[in-house]
Amino acid sequence: PSKEYEVLRRRIYSNTKEFWYYVNSELESLNRSMKGVKRFHKIKNIVGEHFRSLLKDISELAEVDNYSTWRQQESESLSILVQSRLEEMQNPPNWFTARQLMCKFEKICGFGCQLHHIVYCFIVAYSTQRMVFLENYKYWEYGNVWPNVFLPLEETSTLLKNISVVEWPGNQNSQIVYLPPIDIIKSRPYFLPQMIPADLAPRLTVLHGDPIVWWIGQILKYILRPKLSTTHTLDDYADKLKFQKPIVGVHIRRTDKIISEASLHTLEEYMVHVEEYYKLKELSGGVNRKRIYLATDEPTLFEEAKRNYPEYEIIGSEDISKTALTKYRNSKEALIGIIIDIHFLSISDHLVCTFSSQLCRIAYEIMNSLHPDASTRFTSLDDIYYFGGQSHKLSEAVLAHKADGPDEIDLQVEDQIYVNGNHWNGYSKGKNLRTGLVGLYPTFKVIPKIETATITDTETLIS
Numbered sequence: 001p002s003k004e005y006e007v008l009r010r011r012i013y014s015n016t017k018e019f020w021y022y023v024n025s026e027l028e029s030l031n032r033s034m035k036g037v038k039r040f041h042k043i044k045n046i047v048g049e050h051f052r053s054l055l056k057d058i059s060e061l062a063e064v065d066n067y068s069t070w071r072q073q074e075s076e077s078l079s080i081l082v083q084s085r086l087e088e089m090q091n092p093p094n095w096f097t098a099r100q101l102m103c104k105f106e107k108i109c110g111f112g113c114q115l116h117h118i119v120y121c122f123i124v125a126y127s128t129q130r131m132v133f134l135e136n137y138k139y140w141e142y143g144n145v146w147p148n149v150f151l152p153l154e155e156t157s158t159l160l161k162n163i164s165v166v167e168w169p170g171n172q173n174s175q176i177v178y179l180p181p182i183d184i185i186k187s188r189p190y191f192l193p194q195m196i197p198a199d200l201a202p203r204l205t206v207l208h209g210d211p212i213v214w215w216i217g218q219i220l221k222y223i224l225r226p227k228l229s230t231t232h233t234l235d236d237y238a239d240k241l242k243f244q245k246p247i248v249g250v251h252i253r254r255t256d257k258i259i260s261e262a263s264l265h266t267l268e269e270y271m272v273h274v275e276e277y278y279k280l281k282e283l284s285g286g287v288n289r290k291r292i293y294l295a296t297d298e299p300t301l302f303e304e305a306k307r308n309y310p311e312y313e314i315i316g317s318e319d320i321s322k323t324a325l326t327k328y329r330n331s332k333e334a335l336i337g338i339i340i341d342i343h344f345l346s347i348s349d350h351l352v353c354t355f356s357s358q359l360c361r362i363a364y365e366i367m368n369s370l371h372p373d374a375s376t377r378f379t380s381l382d383d384i385y386y387f388g389g390q391s392h393k394l395s396e397a398v399l400a401h402k403a404d405g406p407d408e409i410d411l412q413v414e415d416q417i418y419v420n421g422n423h424w425n426g427y428s429k430g431k432n433l434r435t436g437l438v439g440l441y442p443t444f445k446v447i448p449k450i451e452t453a454t455i456t457d458t459e460t461l462i463s
């Protein structure tokens with residue numbers, strides 16, 4: 001297919017959703033202000049049916065246009081290319097002369113956060129053509145368990161201990177460069193998310209709705225290469241849980257997260273989107289039973305879900321959830337629990353969660369390494385997709401907009417916007433780089449702008 005065809009098909013799909021977010025949120029607020037208007041429910045139902053019918057037809061375009069085999073093959077071929085590059089990067093002909101990038105486990109944070117730190121390290125290593133090695137890996141709280149579950153990550157060889165370590169960025173001749181964490185590094189590498197590799201960009205922008213997620217998914221695919229025994233354990237676990245499709249993965253992050261970093265969302269708020277998923281799915285038939293895979297650090301939600309949603313099959317483990325409580329988080333059981341939860345969330349058909357949680361973003365990234373394009377298989381109750389510490393997310397206006405109220409900003413065609421978030425009511429918030437103003441604008445008036453970077457010398461890599 002041409003790039004124009006694929007981009008347009010995806011734009012119609014996402015703008016149909018944006019249209020619905022807008023109408024739905026306006027109808028809800030009209031209903032609140034004009035209580036008891038009988039026609040409200042009728043209008044909402046019929047508009048909802050219109051929306052789902054349109055969305056179903058647009059999704060089917062990708063099945064009837066005879067490109068699905070191409071999409072599958074293209075995604076496999078790109079994945080093989082990237083995996084082999086990472087393999088080569090991590091297996092230089094001679095370790096003792098190879099240029100290396102050293103990262104440490106020095107952040108005190110959860111599993112998702114640590115994993116994203118390793119991803120960041122891989123991206124910088126890839127872009128500077130160095131090999132990653134991880135210092136202190138043994139001292140990482142999961143360092144003892146990791147080699148039993150995944151193929152080992154490279155560790156510092158004792159023979160390299162005598163070579164001096166230079167702090168990032170170093171130069172071409174520095175054999176070992178130490179890379180500080182993304183949130184404190186002073187000279188920020190240029191090739192950070194949401195940059196994607198320039199040589200892959202022409203193919204990725206045809207294949208995928210959000211290439212950066214594909215790229216991060218591929219790096220995770222390499223980092224999380226399971227041992228054979230892990231694959232068996234997960235398969236056995238799937239049998240034990242009676243994991244079956246269709247299924248929606250629901251991740252509900254509570255406890256420490258909602259004290260300072262994110263808002264509390266009720267189970268109902270998640271389930272509205274699960275319901276929406278099944279209503280759409282029912283149009284194409286094949287929903288024998290509605291299921292969710294529930295992962296959460298709030299164990300009481302299992303009881304609540306079973307009580308309030310008896311028509312649903314609730315799959316997941318309350319025992320795992322209990323190990324997710326802060327006081328148990330660093331145990332071996334907790335790590336196994338996280339891996340199980342991430343696995344089943346990522347192989348679900350759709351994800352409903354808060355993207356403010358790294359755990360859910362990890363599941364979504366992995367999900368995108370399992371399909372040619374899974375960029376629409378999520379509903380986030382808060383943030384849009386981002387990589388923690390990323391430079392920015394860029395969009396470009398394709399339709400002009402006149403601000404209607406003090407919260408909104410003007411757009412001219414071709415204006416560049418740094419996107420902060422989507423309010424999921426038809427509007428997004430961002431900064432217009434031409435005017436310097438920050439505010440809301442209708443989401444459908446912009447398109448994502450893919451930024452690319454090439455592998456260059458270390459010296460030119462600072463942004």
Ligand code: GDP
Binds near residue numbers: 112
């Ligand atoms: P974030 O804090 O949600 O952004 O994600 P992190 O992964 O960095 O830290 C959260 C930690 O809480 C995880 O690493 C787990 O230890 C625990 N946790 C949170 N939600 C879940 C869940 O649904 N299942 C399991 N098994 N653990 C969870």
